[in-house]
Amino acid sequence: MTQTASSQATSGTELAAAEKPDVVAAVHATADRARTASRRMARANRAWKDKALLEIADALVAKRDLVLRANRKDVEAGRENGTSKALLDRLSLNPQRIDSLANALRDLAALPDPVGTVMRGQTLPNGLRLRQIHVPMGVVAAIYEARPNVTVDIAGLALKSGNAVILRGGSAAAQTNVALIGIIRDALDQAGLPADAVQSVDEYGRDGANALMQARGRIDVLIPRGGRELIQTVVNNAKVPVIETGEGNVHIYLDESADTQMAIDILLNAKTQRPSVCNTVETLLLHSGAEASREVLRSLAEAGVRLHTDQRATQLLPEGAAAAPATDEDWAQEYMDLDLAVGVVDSMDDALEHIRRWTTGHTEAIITNNLANAERFIAEIDSAAVIVNASTRFTDGGELGLGAEVGISTQKMHARGPMGLRELTTTKWIVQGDGQVRG
Amino acid sequence: MTQTASSQATSGTELAAAEKPDVVAAVHATADRARTASRRMARANRAWKDKALLEIADALVAKRDLVLRANRKDVEAGRENGTSKALLDRLSLNPQRIDSLANALRDLAALPDPVGTVMRGQTLPNGLRLRQIHVPMGVVAAIYEARPNVTVDIAGLALKSGNAVILRGGSAAAQTNVALIGIIRDALDQAGLPADAVQSVDEYGRDGANALMQARGRIDVLIPRGGRELIQTVVNNAKVPVIETGEGNVHIYLDESADTQMAIDILLNAKTQRPSVCNTVETLLLHSGAEASREVLRSLAEAGVRLHTDQRATQLLPEGAAAAPATDEDWAQEYMDLDLAVGVVDSMDDALEHIRRWTTGHTEAIITNNLANAERFIAEIDSAAVIVNASTRFTDGGELGLGAEVGISTQKMHARGPMGLRELTTTKWIVQGDGQVRG
Numbered sequence: 112m113t114q115t116a117s118s119q120a121t122s123g124t125e126l127a128a129a130e131k132p133d134v135v136a137a138v139h140a141t142a143d144r145a146r147t148a149s150r151r152m153a154r155a156n157r158a159w160k161d162k163a164l165l166e167i168a169d170a171l172v173a174k175r176d177l178v179l180r181a182n183r184k185d186v187e188a189g190r191e192n193g194t195s196k197a198l199l200d201r202l203s204l205n206p207q208r209i210d211s212l213a214n215a216l217r218d219l220a221a222l223p224d225p226v227g228t229v230m231r232g233q234t235l236p237n238g239l240r241l242r243q244i245h246v247p248m249g250v251v252a253a254i255y256e257a258r259p260n261v262t263v264d265i266a267g268l269a270l271k272s273g274n275a276v277i278l279r280g281g282s283a284a285a286q287t288n289v290a291l292i293g294i295i296r297d298a299l300d301q302a303g304l305p306a307d308a309v310q311s312v313d314e315y316g317r318d319g320a321n322a323l324m325q326a327r328g329r330i331d332v333l334i335p336r337g338g339r340e341l342i343q344t345v346v347n348n349a350k351v352p353v354i355e356t357g358e359g360n361v362h363i364y365l366d367e368s369a370d371t372q373m374a375i376d377i378l379l380n381a382k383t384q385r386p387s388v389c390n391t392v393e394t395l396l397l398h399s400g401a402e403a404s405r406e407v408l409r410s411l412a413e414a415g416v417r418l419h420t421d422q423r424a425t426q427l428l429p430e431g432a433a434a435a436p437a438t439d440e441d442w443a444q445e446y447m448d449l450d451l452a453v454g455v456v457d458s459m460d461d462a463l464e465h466i467r468r469w470t471t472g473h474t475e476a477i478i479t480n481n482l483a484n485a486e487r488f489i490a491e492i493d494s495a496a497v498i499v500n501a502s503t504r505f506t507d508g509g510e511l512g513l514g515a516e517v518g519i520s521t522q523k524m525h526a527r528g529p530m531g532l533r534e535l536t537t538t539k540w541i542v543q544g545d546g547q548v549r550g
Numbered sequence: 551m552t553q554t555a556s557s558q559a560t561s562g563t564e565l566a567a568a569e570k571p572d573v574v575a576a577v578h579a580t581a582d583r584a585r586t587a588s589r590r591m592a593r594a595n596r597a598w599k600d601k602a603l604l605e606i607a608d609a610l611v612a613k614r615d616l617v618l619r620a621n622r623k624d625v626e627a628g629r630e631n632g633t634s635k636a637l638l639d640r641l642s643l644n645p646q647r648i649d650s651l652a653n654a655l656r657d658l659a660a661l662p663d664p665v666g667t668v669m670r671g672q673t674l675p676n677g678l679r680l681r682q683i684h685v686p687m688g689v690v691a692a693i694y695e696a697r698p699n700v701t702v703d704i705a706g707l708a709l710k711s712g713n714a715v716i717l718r719g720g721s722a723a724a725q726t727n728v729a730l731i732g733i734i735r736d737a738l739d740q741a742g743l744p745a746d747a748v749q750s751v752d753e754y755g756r757d758g759a760n761a762l763m764q765a766r767g768r769i770d771v772l773i774p775r776g777g778r779e780l781i782q783t784v785v786n787n788a789k790v791p792v793i794e795t796g797e798g799n800v801h802i803y804l805d806e807s808a809d810t811q812m813a814i815d816i817l818l819n820a821k822t823q824r825p826s827v828c829n830t831v832e833t834l835l836l837h838s839g840a841e842a843s844r845e846v847l848r849s850l851a852e853a854g855v856r857l858h859t860d861q862r863a864t865q866l867l868p869e870g871a872a873a874a875p876a877t878d879e880d881w882a883q884e885y886m887d888l889d890l891a892v893g894v895v896d897s898m899d900d901a902l903e904h905i906r907r908w909t910t911g912h913t914e915a916i917i918t919n920n921l922a923n924a925e926r927f928i929a930e931i932d933s934a935a936v937i938v939n940a941s942t943r944f945t946d947g948g949e950l951g952l953g954a955e956v957g958i959s960t961q962k963m964h965a966r967g968p969m970g971l972r973e974l975t976t977t978k979w980i981v982q983g984d985g986q987v988r989g
Binding site: 153346350354372510528545548 | 589592593672674678680682685687688766770771785786789791793809811812815816818819820823924928929930932933934935936937938939940941943944945949950951961962963964966967968976977978979980981982983984985986987988
């Protein structure tokens with residue numbers, strides 16, 4: 112699950128700066144070490160990789176105090192710099208959070224290995240034996256900010272899928288990341304795998320992040336994780352392949368035939384269970400003939416949701432309920448908070464039109480009992496996830512059975528929706544013959 | 551199969567120019583029409599799409615003279631501009647070439663439709679029904695140069711996979727492309743599909759190509775096809791997702807245990823059958839203990855192959871055979887001609903090391919009778935295609951059973967190796983429930 116930081120310690124736009132030759136050389140050297148390590152990682156079988164993940168998990172627990180001491184320094188420095196409370200919360204580790212990071216690695220060890228699985232294969236008429244198999248990407252890089260849990264998450268996912276990884280975790284979490292990466296590298300070494308499979312370029316600051324983005328041919332895929340500004344900066348400046356994760360301006364369309372109780376349950380869950388994440392609903396579109404509408408709005412208002420309503424939706428509000436008038440800014444906005452834009456539409460056409468105009472292509476849901484409308488919604492909505500009669504909160508790797516996720520891809524190339532281990536692999540065609548030539 | 555033009559009518563570096571607001575607006579309007587058309591294309595079932603492909607094929611044959619007249623103007627203009635003979639040959643159509651374009655469309659109609667195929671699916675413990683299905687990308691763009699056959703190829707592939715496509719075919723083929731695209735659009739209209747599923751931005755020149763590259767959010771994937779310079783310019787300047795196709799610095803490693811006759815057959819096929827394409831071999835590495843070496847070099851020399859040999863390979867040449875000394879430029883070069891760099895290595899380690907240093911990640915082959923060496927080569931070579939005991943010329947969509955191909959991807963994201971219809975799709979997660987919410 113990708114959380115978007117509304118305020119950021121490292122501003123995205125500041126990432127793009129002039130190249131510094133010495134930093135570029137250092138980052139290239141890091142990438143070259145990663146490439147060498149990636150060759151050993153690609154040949155490591157699942158047993159080795161899982162052993163390493165369990166070693167890292169144990170080491171994190173054993174060296175918890177070291178991590179917490181480092182983290183305290185980052186948090187104190189952040190407080191002195193006037194870092195926002197939300198960001199400080201994301202930055203802070205405690206014993207329970209470290210335990211859950213270790214447990215996530217143990218869960219990862221229990222997942223199947225995507226490497227070596229055969230995607231398709233056949234024997235051709237000329238006798239050539241053909242297989243397309245999943246192989247590691249090679250060198251994966253991640254740019255993120257102020258969230259030390261991402262350090263462990265991404266390192267674990269990259270290792271399990273047979274890759275080497277280069278991390279740029281941002282200055283706000285610098286001390287914590289040094290401690291975490293040190294522990295991970297020691298554990299890799301203990302497990303007989305190359306420590307250079309996990310490296311950081313944090314010491315080179317923003318110039319290091321820039322050099323990573325430009326290192327075409329050295330970095331096989333770059334994954335930005337963080338706020339909108341960070342992701343846009345990476346997407347706009349990177350010369351290496353990027354997978355864009357994140358933004359979810361998620362819609363729920365309440366069809367005329369929607370069941371009232373189901374609608375209330377889904378809306379409350381989709382808006383209030385964890386409003387700060389990307390799969391939370393941001394706009395509710397009510398069919399003008401839907402009976403459920405008034406009850407749904409009443410339940411949302413009672414749950415403390417701040418409603419931003421268009422003129423007709425305002426008419427449906429419970430007596431005395433306050434609502435702000437919805438503007439184009441509301442339709443466009445990913446609140447990631449207890450806010451919800453609400454509009455009334457006269458038809459499914461209008462609902463589809465609205466969604467097409469404002470969606471970020473993450474997740475949209477319909478609540479309906481009309482089969483034709485459900486089918487049409489599935490066919491015509493062009494988003495990573497299309498949901499019928501369930502909460503939008505299910506767009507999540509864990510919930511959808513992928514086990515663990517790198518993020519939610521909102522682009523169409525390579526990975527779409529929750530990215531799991533398989534999405535950190537590429538494929539290789541293997542052709543075996545007995546002297547065949549082309550006629 | 552991607553052919554690389556060594557001289558180009560449109561230089562790649564000239565593509566990157568300043569933005570012109572009126573051209574940007576026009577290209578955006580084109581992309582918006584493509585988006586609208588893509589929605590109808592995405593819902594068109596296979597029968598409709600195949601009907602359209604057959605209509606286009608028939609129309610190309612019926613209006614052959616119109617196309618040939620337009621093509622003659624382009625060829626004459628090219629001749630006056632001093633365009634190279636190779637490029638003029640690529641640019642020229644004749645009745646047979648038009649027939650084969652039409653037949654390629656008929657073959658495409660016979661291929662299965664990737665749209666709607668289920669990639670994976672399950673019912674989750676909470677009862678949610680989950681499917682990840684293939685859906686069209688949406689709006690595909692292609693930038694290429696002076697090859698009118700690509701116009702028909704890419705349009706056909708995009709339509710069959712349910713996409714709309716925007717073409718930029720370059721000024722050298724402008725008249726021909728106008729004729730071809732007109733025929734295609736009329737046939738689409740006849741078949742009840744939107745004409746705007748195939749559009750061109752050629753009228754906006756290089757500024758149009760630039761605007762395409764920048765149209766993030768409007769273009770789902772951009773495919774450059776052409777020479778190295780064109781592809782590099784697109785890769786370096788595009789803000790939309792790009793699939794890099796092309797360059798093949800292809801290696802064959804002749805292992806100690808290689809069978810002499812098999813080695814001769816494979817090398818002759820891989821080098822001489824069609825030297826101008828990307829899957830032709832460019833470097834031969836001979837194990838110092840391989841008995842086949844002298845005979846292989848003799849056969850290649852007799853076939854008219856110009857050998858560029860390192861010092862030890864020079865010793866293996868037949869009496870009186872001329873060879874140029876191989877330099878780093880030879881190891882790096884994709885000759886795409888009857889030239890071959892030849893080096894001697896003392897071990898498989900040295901061969902792997904050489905390949906890692908110089909490969910473009912397209913195709914590498916080993917000729918061997920040693921099982922362990924074959925397995926090691928498969929495991930350690932990190933290229934789109936790894937071939938054992940067969941010609942490198944098999945790295946081709948048609949040969950590998952994909953039916954038709956967009957190009958050979960040498961990147962690791964989304965598509966690797968021959969890109970067929972499936973690679974012009976993305977996926978969508980469909981989640982169907984009965985009111986499920988997240989706990």
